[in-house]
Amino acid sequence: xxxxxxxxxxxxxxxxxxxxxxxxxxxxxxxxxxxxxxxxxxxxxxxxxxxxxxxxxxxxxxxxxxxxxxxxxxxxxxxxxxxxxxxxxxxxxxxxxxxxxxxxxxxxxxxxxxxxxxxxxxxxxxxxxxxxxxxxxxxxxxxxxxxxxxxxxxxxxxxxxxxxxxxxxxxxxxxxxxxxxxxxxxxxxxxxxxxxxxxxxxxxxxxxxxxxxxxxxxxxxxxxxxxxxxxxxxxxxxxxxxxxxxxxxxxxxxxxxxx
Amino acid sequence: xxxxxxxxxxxxxxxxxxxxxxxxxxxxxxxxxxxxxxxxxxxxxxxxxxxxxxxxxxxxxxxxxxxxxxxxxxxxxxxxxxxxxxxxxxxxxxxxxxxxxxxxxxxxxxxxxxxxxxxxxxxxxxxxxxxxxxxxxxxxxxxxxxxxxxxxxxxxxxxxxxxxxxxxxxxxxxxxxxxxxxxxxxxxxxxxxxxxxxxxxxxxxxxxxxxxxxxxxxxxxxxxxxxxxxxxxxxxxxxxxxxxxxxxxxxxxxxxxxxxxxxxxxxxxxxxxxxxxxxxxxxxxxxxxxxxxxxxxxxxxxxxxxxxxxxxxxxxxxxxxxxxxxxxxxxxxxxxxxxxxxxxxxxxxxxxxxxxxxxxxxxxxxxxxxxxxxxxxxx
Numbered sequence: 001x002x003x004x005x006x007x008x009x010x011x012x013x014x015x016x017x018x019x020x021x022x023x024x025x026x027x028x029x030x031x032x033x034x035x036x037x038x039x040x041x042x043x044x045x046x047x048x049x050x051x052x053x054x055x056x057x058x059x060x061x062x063x064x065x066x067x068x069x070x071x072x073x074x075x076x077x078x079x080x081x082x083x084x085x086x087x088x089x090x091x092x093x094x095x096x097x098x099x100x101x102x103x104x105x106x107x108x109x110x111x112x113x114x115x116x117x118x119x120x121x122x123x124x125x126x127x128x129x130x131x132x133x134x135x136x137x138x139x140x141x142x143x144x145x146x147x148x149x150x151x152x153x154x155x156x157x158x159x160x161x162x163x164x165x166x167x168x169x170x171x172x173x174x175x176x177x178x179x180x181x182x183x184x185x186x187x188x189x190x191x192x193x194x195x196x197x198x199x200x201x202x203x204x205x206x207x208x209x210x211x212x213x214x215x216x217x218x219x220x221x222x223x224x225x226x227x228x229x230x231x232x233x234x235x236x237x238x239x240x241x242x243x244x245x246x247x248x249x250x251x252x253x254x255x256x257x258x259x
Numbered sequence: 260x261x262x263x264x265x266x267x268x269x270x271x272x273x274x275x276x277x278x279x280x281x282x283x284x285x286x287x288x289x290x291x292x293x294x295x296x297x298x299x300x301x302x303x304x305x306x307x308x309x310x311x312x313x314x315x316x317x318x319x320x321x322x323x324x325x326x327x328x329x330x331x332x333x334x335x336x337x338x339x340x341x342x343x344x345x346x347x348x349x350x351x352x353x354x355x356x357x358x359x360x361x362x363x364x365x366x367x368x369x370x371x372x373x374x375x376x377x378x379x380x381x382x383x384x385x386x387x388x389x390x391x392x393x394x395x396x397x398x399x400x401x402x403x404x405x406x407x408x409x410x411x412x413x414x415x416x417x418x419x420x421x422x423x424x425x426x427x428x429x430x431x432x433x434x435x436x437x438x439x440x441x442x443x444x445x446x447x448x449x450x451x452x453x454x455x456x457x458x459x460x461x462x463x464x465x466x467x468x469x470x471x472x473x474x475x476x477x478x479x480x481x482x483x484x485x486x487x488x489x490x491x492x493x494x495x496x497x498x499x500x501x502x503x504x505x506x507x508x509x510x511x512x513x514x515x516x517x518x519x520x521x522x523x524x525x526x527x528x529x530x531x532x533x534x535x536x537x538x539x540x541x542x543x544x545x546x547x548x549x550x551x552x553x554x555x556x557x558x559x560x561x562x563x564x565x566x567x568x569x570x571x572x573x574x575x576x577x578x579x580x581x582x583x584x585x586x587x588x589x590x591x592x593x594x595x596x597x598x599x600x601x602x603x604x605x606x607x608x609x610x611x612x613x614x615x616x617x618x619x620x621x622x623x624x625x626x627x628x629x630x631x632x633x634x635x636x637x638x
Binding site for chain 1 (some may be wrong): 335517626627631
């Protein structure tokens with residue numbers, strides 16, 4: 001059976017989501033998106049004229065192949081995020097929203113309580129809500145209960161390329177979730193993406209590491225392959241490491257003597 | 260937490276005494292290298308002092324390489340564009356370096372809301388979605404009501420509106436914020452009290468303390484973007500930079516929801532204002548200041564206006580600048596209605612917005628016209 005990711009009833013063949021900020025041109029972005037084989041592309045509503053189909057950035061995204069995922073980057077509280085999402089849906093008809101509520105403009109860390117508040121409102125209004133959160137297992141459960149389509153916990157602060165600093169909490173979230181878990185933010189190298197997938201994440205989202213690479217197209221390919229490799233490793237039942245070595249002279253060998 | 264005046268006073272940064280000059284001169288190359296090896300890029304007064312010290316002058320290339328990497332990581336390969344819209348050249352202050360100063364006798368201009376909108380249309384047609392309203396201290400005409408009414412109209416064409424005008428009360432800023440104005444740029448000009456007194460002889464702006472508390476008020480009123488700056492050429496730039504860095508650190512800690520950016524205006528020739536030779540900041544020092552700020556404040560915006568010449572701007576967008584103006588007119592009505600009016604200062608990069616955008620592309624970056632949305636505002 002094909003290994004498909006399903007979010008809100010839509011099937012995705014790719015488990016790599018791609019962000020669109022920080023690219024040196026829309027043309028490079030388009031080629032990187034193609035190389036990544038992604039089917040989910042997030043765009044900041046602050047960066048695009050969502051109602052304008054001739055918007056330079058939007059034009060560069062193949063929306064036949066990719067689900068466009070508008071995000072509320074820049075929203076400081078629930079009210080702003082909800083307002084932005086409503087305006088975007090009214091202008092574009094897109095019901096998907098990556099909910100980002102980040103009151104601190106430097107580390108862009110998500111505000112859990114405001115995110116939960118906004119998610120509850122948007123879900124009731126029929127939005128497909130993918131919230132960006134800290135790796136907080138309890139918050140993830142609450143968002144799931146509120147009807148979020150996924151949870152998107154961060155691996156480390158956005159744009160930091162530090163990899164899976166929140167690993168212990170991510171493992172709990174993955175083990176408890178009934179909705180897809182998308183590890184978002186902080187994945188700086190292809191091996192970080194592979195590691196997240198090996199943990200059992202359903203997908204990963206990458207932006208800075210691709211957009212700011214020397215060769216964004218090559219890096220997009222690398223993340224695509226790493227995501228697939230990590231997923232396949234997870235599905236194939238990875239050998240588990242153990243804490244101690246197998247002693248050549250076992251301490252319990254005497255038990256085999258049947259005495 | 261202490262207020263900004265106390266912080267500066269305790270650190271002796273509001274008076275350019277001999278202490279800091281000696282301290283900066285004593286910083287060794289070894290200390291500079293130690294700080295450059297610390298890739299956590301966190302601000303501390305010691306780190307910043309090392310990076311603006313004379314000893315760091317030999318390390319500009321290394322600083323630039325780090326600054327470039329850091330800027331790409333945090334901001335991507337993008338440069339944001341904005342345009343200023345001057346609405347009034349009337350001013351009650353007497354800043355003796357400025358063409359708008361009240362003692363200067365020339366034909367002044369005020370734009371009605373319709374005239375301002377005519378200029379704004381030209382700016383929007385060039386592609387800009389971020390606009391900065393600029394005015395002298397003309398409280399009689401450029402009132403809160405005027406600004407709110409203008410903002411109401413501008414919001415149809417612009418996704419972000421900022422102001423660079425006289426210092427206001429928290430309540431006044433809150434009204435502007437409610438009307439859709441989300442950023443305030445206000446330069447302290449100089450952090451040295453004595454230099455401040457000498458250069459701001461009359462008018463409300465002569466109150467150093469009211470001015471230095473301005474960003475406490477802008478941030479308290481909810482402003483998203485707060486712009487700091489010193490006017491380079493009034494006092495010793497290294498000590499000014501130290502003071503501005505402390506101010507930024509204070510604001511970022513205390514008002515953590517607002518984003519801080521830095522500007523580095525250098526004194527420019529202006530109408531009826533004599534050129535100054537003292538405290539001139541040469542390119543090398545100008546760049547050192549910018550690099551030091553980037554290496555201590557990874558996420559702060561670094562703004563460069565058309566005061567600077569094209570060739571320098573073209574180089575700095577490759578290193579650490581994140582936001583630039585283009586096609587600017589510094590005279591009210593300069594874009595279409597009153598093209599002959601007098602400007603605040605002479606600009607040094609008269610390329611059109613389209614030309615600047617193609618320059619940005621040619622250095623491998625994306626010109627970003629829109630990086631905000633009117634939808635954030637509840638009005």
